[in-house]
Amino acid sequence: MTSRIVKISGPTVHASGLSSCFMHEVVKLGPKKLLGEIIMIEGPLAIIQVYEDTMGLKIGEGLEQTGELLSVELGPGLIGSIFDGIQRPLPELAERWGSFIERGVEVYSLNRKKKWHFIPSVKKGDKVTPGMVLGTVQETKKIKIKILVPKNIEGVVQDISEGEFTITEPVAKLDNGKALPLIQRCNIRQPRFAAERLPVDTPMLTGQRILDTLFPVGEGGSAVIPGGFGTGKTVLEHTIAKYADADIIIYIGCGERGNEMADILHHFPLLKDPYTGRSLMERTILIANTSNMPVAAREASIYTGMTIAEYFRDMGFRVAIMADSTSRWAEALREISSRLEEMPGEEGYPTYLASRLGAFYERAGRARCLGRPDEIGTITIIGAVSPPGGDFSEPTTQASMRMASTFWALDYDLAHQRHFPAINWTGSYSLIYPNLVNWYAENVDPNWPNMVSEVHAILQREEKLIEAVKIIGLDAMGDKERVELEGARLIREGYLRQSSYHPTDAFCSFHRQEKMLSLFLYYYKTITNVTKKGGSLDKILQAPMKESLLRAKELDEEKLEKEIERLRAEIIDYFDVFIGI
Numbered sequence: 079m080t081s082r083i084v085k086i087s088g089p090t091v092h093a094s095g096l097s098s099c100f101m102h103e104v105v106k107l108g109p110k111k112l113l114g115e116i117i118m119i120e121g122p123l124a125i126i127q128v129y130e131d132t133m134g135l136k137i138g139e140g141l142e143q144t145g146e147l148l149s150v151e152l153g154p155g156l157i158g159s160i161f162d163g164i165q166r167p168l169p170e171l172a173e174r175w176g177s178f179i180e181r182g183v184e185v186y187s188l189n190r191k192k193k194w195h196f197i198p199s200v201k202k203g204d205k206v207t208p209g210m211v212l213g214t215v216q217e218t219k220k221i222k223i224k225i226l227v228p229k230n231i232e233g234v235v236q237d238i239s240e241g242e243f244t245i246t247e248p249v250a251k252l253d254n255g256k257a258l259p260l261i262q263r264c265n266i267r268q269p270r271f272a273a274e275r276l277p278v279d280t281p282m283l284t285g286q287r288i289l290d291t292l293f294p295v296g297e298g299g300s301a302v303i304p305g306g307f308g309t310g311k312t313v314l315e316h317t318i319a320k321y322a323d324a325d326i327i328i329y330i331g332c333g334e335r336g337n338e339m340a341d342i343l344h345h346f347p348l349l350k351d352p353y354t355g356r357s358l359m360e361r362t363i364l365i366a367n368t369s370n371m372p373v374a375a376r377e378a379s380i381y382t383g384m385t386i387a388e389y390f391r392d393m394g395f396r397v398a399i400m401a402d403s404t405s406r407w408a409e410a411l412r413e414i415s416s417r418l419e420e421m422p423g424e425e426g427y428p429t430y431l432a433s434r435l436g437a438f439y440e441r442a443g444r445a446r447c448l449g450r451p452d453e454i455g456t457i458t459i460i461g462a463v464s465p466p467g468g469d470f471s472e473p474t475t476q477a478s479m480r481m482a483s484t485f486w487a488l489d490y491d492l493a494h495q496r497h498f499p500a501i502n503w504t505g506s507y508s509l510i511y512p513n514l515v516n517w518y519a520e521n522v523d524p525n526w527p528n529m530v531s532e533v534h535a536i537l538q539r540e541e542k543l544i545e546a547v548k549i550i551g552l553d554a555m556g557d558k559e560r561v562e563l564e565g566a567r568l569i570r571e572g573y574l575r576q577s578s579y580h581p582t583d584a585f586c587s588f589h590r591q592e593k594m595l596s597l598f599l600y601y602y603k604t605i606t607n608v609t610k611k612g613g614s615l616d617k618i619l620q621a622p623m624k625e626s627l628l629r630a631k632e633l634d635e636e637k638l639e640k641e642i643e644r645l646r647a648e649i650i651d652y653f654d655v656f657i658g659i
Contacts, residue, residue: 083107083139084123089374090417091126093141099124102267106142108135110182113164115148115378118418127374127414129164130181147268150382151187152389153245153261154194154215154223157326158359160343161187163367163379193242194260196225196249200235207232209273209392209449212250212258213240218360221325224393225249227449228262229271266381270388272445272455278483281514282398282458285321285352285585286314288501288574291530291595293508295484297324297396298444298456302478305488306468310500312338314488315400315462317499317578319362321352321585324398324458326390327362330383333376333406336368352585369406376410384441384457391455394447403462404435408474424473432477439481483510497575503537523592532599533569540566557615558606564619565602572628573598583631590635597642601627601649608653623648 085092091107091114099105103116105126112135118125126141150165160168165187171179198213200206212225233252243249248257264270278296295301305311312334319327319342331339342364349358363386367379380401387397401407408431415428423429442459446452461482465472468490470479479485485507492500518526543559552560573594577583586594605618623645633641 081141081143083135083137083141086132086135086137087417088413089128089132089372090117090414091128091132091135093124093126094122096124096141096143099143102147102265104144104146104148106144106182108139108141108182110134111142111184112182114141115374117414125418127377128372129375129378130372147265148378149263149265150385151261152264152386153188153225153259154217155188155192155245156363156386156389157217157221157223157361158363159188160364160366161382162371163332163365163375163377163382165365165382168366188245188261190244190246193244195241196243196260197240198238198250199224200238200250202235202238204235205233206235206252207449208271209447211450212238215260219356220354220360223390225258225260226262226392227258229448231256231258264385264389266378266385269441270385270392271448272392272443273448273451274446276444276446276454277513278444278510279513280517282396283321283323283588284318285323285587286317286499286576287586287591287594288499288503288576289486290586290588291573291591292503292533293484293486293501293506294511294514295458295460295508296444296510296514297458298442299484299510300439300442300459300461300482301484301486302461302463302475302482303486303488304463304465304470304475304478305493305500306465306490309468309488309490309493310498311462311464311488312402313578314486314499315402315460316342317584318398318460319400320346320349320358322398322458323353323396325361325395326387326397327358327400328365328383328387328397329362329400329402330365330367330379331402332365332367332379332404333369333410334402336370338402339364339366339368373410373413376407377414380404380407380438384438387457388441391445391457392447394450394453394455396456396458398458398460399442401459401461403464404438404478405462405464405474408435427473431473432480435474435477436481439478484508497570498578499576501574503534503574504541522588523596526592529595529599533595536562536566536569536602540570558609560615561605561609561618565605568624568627569598569602572631576631580632582634586631587635590638593638593642594630597630597645598627600646604649604653613653621649621652623652 081095084094105114107114112128112130114126114128116124117127194215196213199211206227208227208229210227214222217223233254236251236253238250245261246259248259250258278298280297281294282297303311319329347359351358365379365383367376387399390397412427442457444456463475463478465475487502487505488500489502515527
C-alpha cells in the first residue's frame with residue numbers, strides 16, 4: 079500500500095499507508111520532501127508535525143519514511159555556529175538561497191570538508207566503553223573538546239592514530255569492526271545518559287549583583303525570568319549570556335522577534351569574553367527560530383539546544399542554556415495540540431504542558447560523566463517566560479515556577495524607572511540558596527550570608543515604610559524611618575542597579591560584589607546608629623559622600639579598592655566632626 083497524505087491542518091499532516099512506522103520517526107513529505115516527525119499513530123493513520131511551511135502541499139501526495147529519529151549532529155564545529163530549530167546551519171543556507179530559504183533543502187549541520195587535528199588519549203589494545211575519551215580536538219583557542227565513545231558501543235581498540243581528519247573519517251577502529259569517527263548523532267527527545275546526578279552546591283556567576291547576591295542560581299540549577307512586555311527579559315538574557323561564568327553558552331531564540339536575534343548576531347562576535355579576553359562567539363552556540371519560522375520547528379528548537387548542551391556536559395564542561403522564551407514554545411505546543419483536536423487544558427494549553435516543561439527543566443543538573451566518574455559536567459537552564467499582560471498566574475509561568483529552583487520576577491514599575499535589572503526583590507526567590515551558603519562563606523566572605531540577610535531585611539523594611547509614606551506622607555515620618563529609607567535607596571541605586579552598557583558596571587565579580595556590599599552596609603549601619611544617638615537628620619541627608627557611593631560601581635577593580643578605603647575614612651571623619659560620634 080502506497081503511503082499518501084489524507085489531511086492537512088496547518089503544521090500537522092495525516093497520512094495513511096505507512097509501513098511499520100513508529101513514534102517520532104522522521105518522514106519526508108511531498109515532492110519537495112518537507113521534513114516531518116510522527117507524533118501520533120491512530121490505527122492506519124500517522125499524524126505528522128512538519129518542520130517547514132506546508133503551503134502548497136496537496137492531499138494524495140506521497141511521503142517517504144526514513145526509519146530514523148529526529149537527531150542532531152554532534153562533533154567538532156559546533157562552537158560559534160548558528161542553527162535553526164532543527165540544526166540547519168543558517169549562514170550556509172543564506173549563502174546558498176539568500177534571505178528566503180527554499181523549503182525541503184537538505185544540508186549537513188556540520189562541515190564535512192574541514193579537517194581537525196585529532197590527538198588520541200587511548201592506545202591500541204585498550205578497552206573502551208561508552209563515555210570514555212578516545213582523544214581530543216582543539217576546536218577554538220581556549221576550548222579543547224573530547225571525542226567520546228558513543229552509547230551502546232564498547233570494545234578493544236584495534237587501530238587509532240594522530241592526524242588530520244574530517245568529522246566523517248574514522249579515527250579509531252575496534253576489534254568488533256566498529257569504526258569511530260569524530261561525529262556522532264543523538265536523538266533530541268531522549269536525554270543523554272550520565273553516570274550519576276549530584277546535588278547543586280556551587281553558584282553560577284552571572285555578573286549581575288542582584289542575582290548573584292540575593293537570588294543566585296546554582297551551576298546545574300534552573301532559573302525562570304517571567305515578565306511582561308518591555309520589562310527587559312531579553313536584555314537580561316543577553317547580558318547573562320555575555321557574562322555568565324560558564325564554559326559553553328547555548329542561546330535559543332525560540333519564537334522571538336527577528337530584530338532581537340539580529341542584535342545578538344551583530345554584537346556577540348564583537349564582544350570579548352570577560353574570562354578569556356577572546357571573542358564571545360568562541361564559547362557560544364546560537365539557535366535562531368524566530369516568530370516567522372515554522373511553529374513545529376520552534377517546538378523542536380528547545381530539545382535541539384538541550385541535546386547539544388548534554389553533549390558538552392558529558393565532556394565535563396559547564397554549560398548554560400538561555401531559552402528565550404519558553405512561552406513561545408508553549409504557544410507552539412498549544413497550536414499543534416489544537417490542530418490535533420486534543421482536549422484543551424487551562425487557557426487552551428495542552429493538558430501535558432506541565433509535564434513537558436518538567437521534562438525540559440529536569441535535563442538541567444550536575445552530573446558525573448559517563449565512563450569518567452572523576453569528571454563533573456553541569457547544565458544550567460535560564461528560561462524567560464512572557465506571561466500575557468504580566469499575569470504570573472497564567473499556566474506557563476506557574477508550571478515553570480514549580481519546576482525551577484530560582485525565580486527572577488521582573489517588574490513593570492522598576493523597568494519604567496530604568497532600573498536594570500528590573501528584578502522585583504520582594505517577588506523573587508532562590509530555593510537553592512541554602513545549598514550555596516557554605517560556598518559563599520568559603521570563597522567570598524565568611525560573613526557573606528549575614529550580609530545577604532541584612533539586605534533582605536532592609537529591603538523588606540523599606541517596602542513597609544513606602545506603604546506608610548503613601549498614606550501619611552514623607553514629612554510625617556520620623557527621623558529614624560527617613561534615614562532607613564535613605565539608606566535603602568542608596569543600596570538599591572548604588573548596589574542593586576547596574577548599567578548593561580557601562581564597560582565596568584555591566585559585569586561584577588564576586589570579589590567586587592563583596593567589597594561594594596560591605597561598604598553600603600557599613601554606611602547604612604553608620605547613619606542608623608547616628609540617628610539613634612540623636613544625630614541631625616539634615617546632616618545625614620546632606621552627607622557629601624553619597625554621590626561617590628553611587629558612582630563607586632563605575633570604577634575598575636584597582637580603583638575600587640582604594641575608593642572604598644577612602645570612602646570608609648570619609649564616612650568616619652564626616653560623622654565624627656559634624657555629629658560627634
